[in-house]
Amino acid sequence: MERGVSDETLLSDDFIRQLVSVGEVDLLVGIPSRNNCRTIGNIVRAAEESLLRNFRRQRTVLINIDAGSRDGTQEAVRQASVVGTNGFESLRTLRWITARTESAAGDSAVLRTILAAADLLHAKASAVVSGSTAAVSPGWIDSLLNPVFRENYDFVAPLYARHRFDGLLTRNLLYPFSRAIFGKSMREMRASEFGFSGRLASECTNRGEWENEGVQSAAETWMAITAMSDSLTCCQAFLGPKARSSSVAVVDVIREAVGGFFWCLESTETYWIHGHDPEPLKTFGPDHQLTNEAVRVDRKKMFQLYRTGVAELSDILASILDSDTHAELVRLAALDETAFRLSNALWVRAVYEFAVAYHRSVINRGHLVQALVPIYRGRVHSFLTVHRSDDADAMEADLEDLCQEFGRQRSFFIERWSTKG
Amino acid sequence: MTAPLQLEWYKDSVIYQLHVRTFFDSNGDGVGDFRGLQRKLDYLQELGVTSIWLLPFYPSPLRDDGYDIADYCAVHKSYGTLDDLKAFLDAAHQRGIRVIIEMVLNHTSDQHPWFQESRSSRDNPRRNWYVWSDTDELYRDARIIFVDTELSNWAWDPVSKAYYWHRFFSHQPDLNYDNPEVREAMWNVMKFWLELGIDGFRLDAVPYLVERDGTSCENLPETHDIVRDFRRRLDESFPGKMLLAEANQWPADVCAYFGQGDEFHMAFHFPLMPRMFMAVKLEDRKPIIEILQRTPEIPKNCQWCIFLRNHDELTLEMVTDIERDYMYDEYARDKTMRINLGIRRRLAPLMDNDRRRIELLNGMLMSLPGTPVIYYGDEIGMGDNVYIGDRNGVRTPMQWDGHWNAGFSDADPEQLYAPLISNPVYGYQAVNVDSQKRSEHSLLSWMKRLIQVRKSTQVFSRGSIEFLDPPNHRVLAYVREFGSERVLAVNNLSSTSQAVELNLKRYRGAIPIEMSGKTIFPRIGDLPYLLTMGPYQFYWFRLRRI
Numbered sequence: 015m016e017r018g019v020s021d022e023t024l025l026s027d028d029f030i031r032q033l034v035s036v037g038e039v040d041l042l043v044g045i046p047s048r049n050n051c052r053t054i055g056n057i058v059r060a061a062e063e064s065l066l067r068n069f070r071r072q073r074t075v076l077i078n079i080d081a082g083s084r085d086g087t088q089e090a091v092r093q094a095s096v097v098g099t100n101g102f103e104s105l106r107t108l109r110w111i112t113a114r115t116e117s118a119a120g121d122s123a124v125l126r127t128i129l130a131a132a133d134l135l136h137a138k139a140s141a142v143v144s145g146s147t148a149a150v151s152p153g154w155i156d157s158l159l160n161p162v163f164r165e166n167y168d169f170v171a172p173l174y175a176r177h178r179f180d181g182l183l184t185r186n187l188l189y190p191f192s193r194a195i196f197g198k199s200m201r202e203m204r205a206s207e208f209g210f211s212g213r214l215a216s217e218c219t220n221r222g223e224w225e226n227e228g229v230q231s232a233a234e235t236w237m238a239i240t241a242m243s244d245s246l247t248c249c250q251a252f253l254g255p256k257a258r259s260s261s262v263a264v265v266d267v268i269r270e271a272v273g274g275f276f277w278c279l280e281s282t283e284t285y286w287i288h289g290h291d292p293e294p295l296k297t298f299g300p301d302h303q304l305t306n307e308a309v310r311v312d313r314k315k316m317f318q319l320y321r322t323g324v325a326e327l328s329d330i331l332a333s334i335l336d337s338d339t340h341a342e343l344v345r346l347a348a349l350d351e352t353a354f355r356l357s358n359a360l361w362v363r364a365v366y367e368f369a370v371a372y373h374r375s376v377i378n379r380g381h382l383v384q385a386l387v388p389i390y391r392g393r394v395h396s397f398l399t400v401h402r403s404d405d406a407d408a409m410e411a412d413l414e415d416l417c418q419e420f421g422r423q424r425s426f427f428i429e430r431w432s433t434k435g
Numbered sequence: 436m437t438a439p440l441q442l443e444w445y446k447d448s449v450i451y452q453l454h455v456r457t458f459f460d461s462n463g464d465g466v467g468d469f470r471g472l473q474r475k476l477d478y479l480q481e482l483g484v485t486s487i488w489l490l491p492f493y494p495s496p497l498r499d500d501g502y503d504i505a506d507y508c509a510v511h512k513s514y515g516t517l518d519d520l521k522a523f524l525d526a527a528h529q530r531g532i533r534v535i536i537e538m539v540l541n542h543t544s545d546q547h548p549w550f551q552e553s554r555s556s557r558d559n560p561r562r563n564w565y566v567w568s569d570t571d572e573l574y575r576d577a578r579i580i581f582v583d584t585e586l587s588n589w590a591w592d593p594v595s596k597a598y599y600w601h602r603f604f605s606h607q608p609d610l611n612y613d614n615p616e617v618r619e620a621m622w623n624v625m626k627f628w629l630e631l632g633i634d635g636f637r638l639d640a641v642p643y644l645v646e647r648d649g650t651s652c653e654n655l656p657e658t659h660d661i662v663r664d665f666r667r668r669l670d671e672s673f674p675g676k677m678l679l680a681e682a683n684q685w686p687a688d689v690c691a692y693f694g695q696g697d698e699f700h701m702a703f704h705f706p707l708m709p710r711m712f713m714a715v716k717l718e719d720r721k722p723i724i725e726i727l728q729r730t731p732e733i734p735k736n737c738q739w740c741i742f743l744r745n746h747d748e749l750t751l752e753m754v755t756d757i758e759r760d761y762m763y764d765e766y767a768r769d770k771t772m773r774i775n776l777g778i779r780r781r782l783a784p785l786m787d788n789d790r791r792r793i794e795l796l797n798g799m800l801m802s803l804p805g806t807p808v809i810y811y812g813d814e815i816g817m818g819d820n821v822y823i824g825d826r827n828g829v830r831t832p833m834q835w836d837g838h839w840n841a842g843f844s845d846a847d848p849e850q851l852y853a854p855l856i857s858n859p860v861y862g863y864q865a866v867n868v869d870s871q872k873r874s875e876h877s878l879l880s881w882m883k884r885l886i887q888v889r890k891s892t893q894v895f896s897r898g899s900i901e902f903l904d905p906p907n908h909r910v911l912a913y914v915r916e917f918g919s920e921r922v923l924a925v926n927n928l929s930s931t932s933q934a935v936e937l938n939l940k941r942y943r944g945a946i947p948i949e950m951s952g953k954t955i956f957p958r959i960g961d962l963p964y965l966l967t968m969g970p971y972q973f974y975w976f977r978l979r980r981i
Contacts, residue, residue, distance in 0.1 A: 034934050035906030037718075071761060073718070103757055106719045107908040 024123070025130060032111040033134050039109070040072035041065065041159055042137035044128035046121065047145030048081040051090045054145045058094035061143065064155035066102035072163075075109040077131055078145070079124045082116050087145065122233035126224055129237075132215035139163035140215060141170075144206030148257040157251040158209035161298060169241035169248045170209030171200045171295075174256035175303035178401065178409055179311065182394050183271055185413060187365055188235070194420035195279065196242045197290035200250065201302065203238040204271050207253060214241055223281065232274020239278040243285035252299025265387050273383040276372040287428060292421075304406040316395040317354060321347045323388020330385045334371040339363050343389060356389070356396040358419040364389055366427040373431055444485075444533065445635065445677045445701055445806060446738045447896040449886050451484035452745060453811035454500075455492045455514045456852055458833050460844035465851045467832070467843070469510070469519035473526050478868065480530045482814060482879075483886035487527060488535040488637055488679075490746055492520070496546050496606075500746070500830065501537075502639060503544035503607050507624040513852075517631075524632050533634035535679065540621055541640040542607040549620075550608050554595040564617050565608045566600035566646060574600065577652035583775050602643045602652075612644045612661055622668055629669070635677030638662075638699075641692065642682045654688050662698045677701065679740055683752055686730040696734030704730070704739045704805060706753035709762060711743065711799055712785065713754075715792055715971075716765045718929040720911035722758075724902055727803075738896075739805035743796055744813055748777030748826055749785070771821045779826050783816035788860060790816075790878065791971035795926060797882065798973040801889040802915065802924040804900050814882040815871050818861020823853065831856050836869035888950050888975065894920045903937055910935040910968070914942075914978075921978040923947060927968035936963035947976035 025033075043061045047054050058076070065074045078091045095110060111131065115123050125142070132140040139162035141155055154172075161167040174181075184204060193199050218237055223229050229236045241248050279286075324331065324347040331340050342360055368386050372379055401409050459471030469492075479487065491501030492514045501511070510520050527534050543550055552561040571589035579585050580602055589598040590605035599608045610617050625636060645657040662678075669676055680692045680702035692699045707730075710722035733739070749766070751759045759776070766785055767778040778785070786792040793816060800807045812833055820828040831853050835842030841855050841863030848855070856862055871877035889895050898917035905912055909929040915922045921942065927933045939945075939959045947956040947964075956976065966974070 031936070032906065035908070035936075037907065037909055037929065037933065038931065070757065103755060105713070105722070105758065105761055106717050107721045109908065 024126060026113065029111070029113045029127070029131075032113070033131060036075050036109045036111060036135060038073065039075045039135045040138050041069055041074045041163060042128075042132050042135060042140040043074070043076045043155060043159075044125075044131070044140060044142045045076065045078045045091075045145050046081065046124040046128065046142065047078060047083060047087045047091070049083045049085045049087060050145035051083070051085045051087045053148050054078075054087055055090050055094035057143055057145060057147065057150045058091055060150045060152045061155050062095065062108060063102065064152035064159075065108065066104045067152065068156050069159070069163075070103070070105050073106060075111060075131075075135065075137075077111045077128055078113075079127050080112070080114045080145075081121065081124050082114060088112060088114070122224065122230040125233045125237070126219070129210075129215045129219045132210070132212060133219040136212060137215065138212050139209060140212075141209045142207060147206055149255060150207075151254060154207065154253045157253055157298060158207060161249050161251055161296075162209050162211045165249075166211070166247065167209075167249045167296075168211040168214045168246035169238060171202050171238060171248065171250045172205045172207045173201060173250050173252040173297065173299065173301060173303075175252075175254055175305060176256055177309065178304040178306055178404075178406065179309055179398060180256075182397060183267060183390070186361070186393055186397060186416065187390075188271065188275060190362075190413070190417040190420040191275070191365060191369075192239070192242070193292070193417055194424045195286045196239070197292045198242050198248060199292075199295045199417075200238060200242065200248060202250070204232065204235045204275075205238075206234065208234065208238070209251070210237070210241070211246070214246055217244060217246075226277065226281075228274050228277020228281070231270040232278070235271065235274050236278050236281075239275075239282055243282040249296040249298065250301065252297070252301070252303070255305070264390065265384055268387050268390060269380065269383050272368075272386060273372075273379065276369050276379075276383065279369060280373055283431075287432065289424075289428075302406075302410060304409060306406070311398055313395050313398055314351060316391050316398075317351045320354075320388050320392035320395060323391065327385050327388060330377065330381065331389075333376050334382060334385060335364060335367045339367055343392075346392065351395075354392070354395065355399070356392045358416050359423075361389075361393050362416070362419045362423050363426075366423055366430070370427065370430045442675050443700075443736060443738075444675070445679075447890070447893060448486040448533065448806050449484045449801075449889065450486045450488050450535065450740070450806060450808040451479055451482070451811065452488045452490070452742075452808050453833075454490040454746065454830060457811060457830055458843075459835070460846065463845040464513070465844050465846035466513045467852075468513065469515040469523045473519075473523040476523075476526055476530055476532065479532060481883065483883055483890060484809065485531065485890075486533040486535055486634070488808065489537060491537045491539065496544055498544070498606050499604055500825070500827070502539050503542075503546070503604070504539050505544045505546045505548075507538075507621075508627050521631060528632070534632075535635040535637055535677070536628060536633050537639060538625060538628075538636040539639040540610070541643050542601060542603060542609045545606045545608055549610075553608075554592050554599075557595065557597075563614050564611055564620075566611050567595070568598045568600070571598045573648055574646050574650075574652050576650060577602070577646070581775055600646060602640065609643065609646075612657070618661060618664065622665060625665065625669075626672070629673045629676055633676075635679060635700075637679040637681060639681050641680045641699075642684060642688075654682075654684065654691060659691060659694065659698060662692065663694060666694075666698055679703070683750055685753060686726070690731045690733055693733045693737040696736045700736065701738045701740045701806060704741050705750060707739075707741055707803070708743065709749060709751055709754050709758070711796060712749070712766065713758060713762060714911065714928050715786075715796065716761075718909050720908055720926075720928060723799075723803075723911055727900070727902070740808060741800060741803060741805035742808040742810070743800055744780075744782045744785075744810045744829070745808065746810070746826065746830055748774045748779045750775075750777040752776050769821070774826060779819070779821060779828055781817055781819040781829050782810070782813045783861065783866075784818050788816065788818075789971070793878065794881065794885075795928070795971040795973055797885060798924075798975075799911070799926055801885055802895055802922070802973075802975060803913075804898075804915075806896065807889070809882075814879055815868055816861070816866055816878045818856045818858065818866065820854065820856055827853055834863040834867040836867050837864040841867060842869065884951060891950070892920055892922065892977070893917055894922045898922070903939075905935045905937050907933055907935045909933050912937055921945070922950070923976040923978055924973065925966060925968065925976070926973040927971060930970050932967065932969055934965065934967050936965050939964045942978050945978040945980050948979055950975040950977055 141158035456467045458467045461471035493504045494506040553565045642653040645655045646652045677700045680699040683705045713722045832843040871879035894915045894917040898915035903912040911926040
């Protein structure tokens with residue numbers, strides 16, 4: 015019976031045995047999965063096709079690390095693999111490694127296992143594609159591997175064609191914030207698909223931060239920030255349309271993504287605290303593409319949640335935010351929904367103050383991050399209202415304004431961050 | 436009556452391929468000869484080979500290294516006389532070495548009297564001995580083999596004002612095998628040599644004997660009929676003599692040349708050869724396994740003939756376009772090294788003179804199913820000269836010692852039929868028989884031991900093969916089995932050390948004994964058998980039950 019990847023040693027004996035059999039590779043494609051039997055077959059076929067069609071001379075391996083699926087995901091991998099090699103001539107044996115992990119560290123343990131494999135197999139270029147991603151094409155794998163394998167980049171962040179109201183946390187917080195701090199315009203830092211070099215795999219594998227909650231909750235973000243803050247070379251590659259992600263509770267997303275991001279800020283402080291000139295990021299393909307299908311959004315409910323959240327969390331917000339900021343948020347909560355707008359300037363200030371409060375641990379960090387939820391809802395409400403009928407260009411222009419605002423308030427943020435509170 | 440085991444001597448053979456011209460010059464004219472070759476028989480006996488395959492030695496204008504024969508029943512004067520050949524043949528037989536000669540069935544030289552008569556007039560009785568046409572429109576589906584030099588398979592003959600058919604060079608007109616007189620004449624040629632005592636023929640360019648419009652003019656049923664007829668006559672009059680086919684085709688097509696055991700005794704396995712090189716470069720067993728799995732069973736009295744290098748280019752006809760591109764990029768990046776659809780290089784330079792890789796390839800050659808052929812000079816790691824024309828760069832004089840002309844000839848160096856290899860790496864001062872004889876660790880000494888081990892059992896020459904499927908694809912492992920004997924061969928195709936777990940449950944309880952050092956390894960149990968192997972290392976284990 016296949017043994018799991020244990021907590022104590024991360025890599026099980028069986029996994030190591032498989033690594034030994036595969037030996038050194040040029041390219042690695044990692045596919046993390048958990049109950050993805052509906053989507054993973056297509057990913058496996060796409061990955062195999064990419065490797066067999068475009069990298070037929072290279073030594074390659076596909077790795078599926080499954081986080082305890084109960085829906086036959088691993089069987090789907092096996093079946094798709096058998097079918098997938100048909101029709102493509104390969105010079106080499108197409109190698110597969112499969113393993114399961116039951117680790118409490120969850121997704122980070124999966125990523126860590128893939129990174130460890132890339133490190134141990136000396137993979138020159140690797141790509142990770144989430145088993146849950148629908149509509150992955152072979153081109154995605156090519157786009158994630160090629161910049162690393164052929165152009166020596168260390169990290170490839172993805173770019174997707176997204177619905178204009180999708181990925182709002184990224185558009186409103188993670189991207190503009192990280193761009194202001196790290197000087198690199200990486201749009202999709204928190205991505206389920208990305209490419210990386212052997213150097214980055216080795217760097218991440220050997221860091222002693224894996225047990226930290228920040229890494230465990232946002233390992234992909236941590237990896238991207240490690241690349242940005244470690245003077246490694248980063249780029250972006252356009253992959254194509256990304257299906258809208260299934261609805262996940264906002265609270266969970268904020269806790270993991272923003273909490274993880276704040277933790278990363280802290281751990282990379284020495285890199286960014288003295289400032290970096292903005293650096294354009296090489297982009298392969300278009301740098302954005304928004305789609306415009308009609309979607310139903312309950313803005314009224316969102317405003318209600320903002321209003322009640324700001325009221326209920328008033329004491330907590332008062333300990334996190336400056337009094338002016340807090341007062342302004344409270345004032346806005348009293349407005350009629352039609353008059354409510356949470357401006358770029360206020361949003362940026364609030365976010366920066368949250369980051370500083372996190373840094374100072376003014377309250378329990380978990381609670382602190384969750385207190386951002388109602389404000390984020392208010393921001394999303396404003397975003398949806400303002401852009402209700404905007405086209406892609408207008409939205410892009412507004413995003414640039416928001417980035418500029420994060421940049422403008424950067425010195426305020428750094429000053430507050432550096433002040434012992 | 437001769438026992439079948441003896442009749443099938445070719446299965447147990449280790450063949451050494453050479454050209455008389457290249458081996459040893461006894462009379463100081465700069466060209467190797469039969470008397471010289473006879474003087475070197477002790478060397479070949481010591482090396483352990485059991486058969487010599489001679490490249491064409493017939494009178495010839497030598498525009499295709501002797502494959503353009505002008506007289507089938509004589510010896511080219513540069514190589515000696517028929518008596519010299521007979522003396523060599525006797526001496527070889529005295530040493531237990533058999534002699535296989537080349538027989539070019541498909542075509543003659545345009546200088547052959549048959550062709551001269553044939554072209555002389557349309558009424559000449561030999562006119563129909565060759566394939567003539569008033570147009571060059573026939574047989575258009577036949578591919579051109581020498582793509583670098585020939586534009587058509589038809590050549591215009593200004594003498595008889597007609598086109599003649601040639602599958603190879605235009606100075607090599609194809610014989611017309613639809614003419615019974617031609618078939619009879621060629622059988623008489625073969626009979627002449629068989630009566631002289633030769634042990635077998637390597638029949639050149641077999642697939643092309645017969646032409647039919649609307650076909651590829653290769654492997655036609657009529658060609659097989661002709662081969663069967665020759666074989667029947669051979670068995671009737673000369674039992675124990677052997678026919679070896681040169682048919683550069685896919686295994687399924689070549690298999691047809693074994694017939695029901697009533698055509699050829701042996702045939703070269705052309706597609707395997709480039710795949711052995713590919714597997715080592717890819718560090719992946721896939722190419723070898725795939726081609727051998729695609730190789731059909733052959734009749735019991737037949738045998739594959741396998742080789743690493745020969746007098747021709749490393750042919751890439753039997754690979755896919757993708758594989759060919761890969762081989763060119765990896766083994767012949769310099770375009771000078773390429774000729775036709777292949778690579779004109781010897782084994783050692785192909786392996787970057789890496790002794791470990793040379794040994795690994797020879798190890799596979801000696802342990803995979805088939806009779807192995809060693810190309811002269813490869814046993815000492817001779818180099819090549821890609822700057823001399825055609826494939827002559829792999830046909831340079833044998834390097835016997837570090838002295839005058841490499842010990843090959845007393846002639847002036849300028850008089851030699853081809854320049855010696857003289858660069859610092861592969862030159863005769865660095866690579867020669869004499870120096871390698873002095874060292875137990877030389878490639879030559881190693882080759883002797885390898886051949887000795889190969890010959891110590893018939894399991895390699897006659898045994899079945901079963902591939903193991905260890906998870907480590909860099910390791911090629913198989914079990915050869917003949918009667919109660921079993922040998923496990925494990926080859927690390929990788930440039931780095933490898934660990935491999937072999938599923939040997941079937942052989943549980945057996946003790947692996949490494950065959951070169953006779954070292955005992957731990958008994959095989961229920962668990963996967965773990966071996967660690969150095970870069971390009973290979974093991975042969977006799978599996979003994981004690």
